[in-house]
Structure formats: structure tokens, C-alpha cells
Amino acid sequence: MSDSIFKAIADANRRKILQILKQQQSLSAGEIATYFEFSKASLSEHLKILRNANLIFAKKSGQYIYYSLNTSVFEDILTWVLNLRKSEES
Amino acid sequence: MSDSIFKAIADANRRKILQILKQQQSLSAGEIATYFEFSKASLSEHLKILRNANLIFAKKSGQYIYYSLNTSVFEDILTWVLNLRKSEES
């Protein structure tokens, strides 16, 4: 279970990106940027971290790159949490 | 949903502490320290971060402080993950 996932979701802005993508299905980097105050370069860095953690997909189409959630990776976090939550079974 | 929880679980050593406490129910700081290479002062800092995030309980007994998991807080993380995982419902 990759450390990069936990690092990725440790940042509030990145968690916000995930929420936005949950709601909007698929958005270009520029569209995501409209939700934030910081520069596009900063957003690009956040997207890279989310991509490296496999939390989002990127699909290039023309001059745009569309991002969407990779919901399957959340299963891993889920498993981790459930394991700690349950009082029996190691 | 507190940022401090995500920050707390972002560190691999702290996640290891949670796993150890899951298995052992309740351990003193010194007992937890035997699982790690780093100093007791460093461990103490990690425990403080986990305590501030409400992920663990501390109960003083004589000269020892016993730590245990606060499993109820994992419900919050669970809710967060489930919300992102499900494809409908915002």
C-alpha cells in the first residue's frame, strides 16, 4: 500500500481537487484551475502528485488534458481504514 | 473533517504505530519505542501528532503512559473515502 497515496491526500487542496473531480466527472487542468487561487504551475504540480499516486487519470485530447478520478484506488485506502477500525482480526 | 487526521496518517512511521496499537491494544510509549530505531523524543512527537488528531488515546498510570487506538475516528476517514469512491451522490 503506497506511501504516495497518503502523501497525496495529506494536502487539503489536493483533497479538494478529488472532490471536484468526483462531482464533475472529467475536467481539463484549466477548468480545475478556476476553483483555486494559486497559479496553474502549482495546480500542475498537485495534479502530478495525484497522478503519481494513481488517484486520478489523465487523458490528452488535442491541446487539453482531461482529468478524472480513479475510484478503484480508493479501495486500497478503504481496506487500510477498515483493517484498523475493526477490533478483531489482524 | 480535520486536516490533522490526514497529516497524521501521511507518515509511514505513524501508520506503523497505529498498526502496532491495533494488534497490542494498549502499550506504553517505551514499549512502542522498541519497534523503532529512532529516539524516544522523536516517538513522543509522533505520538503527540496522533493524539492531536484524535487517532489514539493516552492514559497515564503511574510513571507510564499507555496508548491505545481511538477506532471511532477512523469512521471519519471511512466516510471520506466512501464518498469519493461511490460514483453517484455528492
Added chain:
DNA sequence: TAGGTATTTAGTTAAATAACTAACTATTCG
């Protein structure tokens, strides 16, 4: 009370992180 053990706090340092601006790459379209 003095000495020992357990743990935390204070102060420091090195490494990691998040932001910025500027420059670069890729694509579109006149």
C-alpha cells in the same frame, strides 16, 4: 530525600513540501 526510569519539551538542523515566476513543449488556427 536522592537516584533511577519514563516521557515530554526545547532548541537546532537537514530534508521535504508548496508556492512563485519564467521558460519550454505541444496543439490549434489564421
Added chain:
DNA sequence: CGAATAGTTAGTTATTTAACTAAATACCTA
């Protein structure tokens, strides 16, 4: 081709984080 747009990469800087050692606090026991 050349300009405009979208996005990333490079390089810098300030802040945060995780570690260390040393000192402080708290409790126990002879």
C-alpha cells in the same frame, strides 16, 4: 509559418516536517 492557448518543467524561496541531543518534569522506590 507565426501567434495564441494549454499545460508542464525548471529553478528559486519560504514554510513545514522529522529527526537529533540535552534538559525538564513526573513518578517510583530505597
